[in-house]
Amino acid sequence: MKRNPRDIIFRPVVTEKTIALQEADNKVTFEVDSKANKVEIKQAIEEIFDVKVEKINIVNVKSKPKRMGQYEGRTRAFKKAIVKLAEGSHIDII
Numbered sequence: 001m002k003r004n005p006r007d008i009i010f011r012p013v014v015t016e017k018t019i020a021l022q023e024a025d026n027k028v029t030f031e032v033d034s035k036a037n038k039v040e041i042k043q044a045i046e047e048i049f050d051v052k053v054e055k056i057n058i059v060n061v062k063s064k065p066k067r068m069g070q071y072e073g074r075t076r077a078f079k080k081a082i083v084k085l086a087e088g089s090h091i092d093i094i
Contacts (some may be wrong), residue, residue: 007046008036012093013080019094026085028093034060034079041081052086 012018013029021027033081038056046054063077085091 003040003044005047008033008040008044009048014093021082022093026087026089028083028085028091030081030083032058032079032081034077036079038080038081041083043085049091051089051091053089054086055084057082057084 010031010033013031018029021029027035030045033045034045038058041058042053042056045051059080059082061078061080063074065072065074067073
């Protein structure tokens with residue numbers, strides 16, 4: 001059973017580092033479903049944005065402890081995909 005691509009790709013990750021990666025190496029970073037694999041992510045990005053994907057690196061971002069006064073908690077954990085686009089392909093995030 002094929003999953004909906006919009007259920008796999010959640011949102012782009014926009015930070016100074018990811019914008020520098022996009023400008024230098026044509027790499028775009030997305031937050032993805034924690035159960036998705038590289039093949040599913042590649043198919044979803046190619047279908048949603050109509051681009052050619054060359055390579056995908058996946059990073060599991062662990063949660064970190066945080067405090068707000070006397071209250072303690074943790075940030076949420078998520079999976080991040082760094083996608084290298086083929087030459088001539090472009091995704092405009094901003």
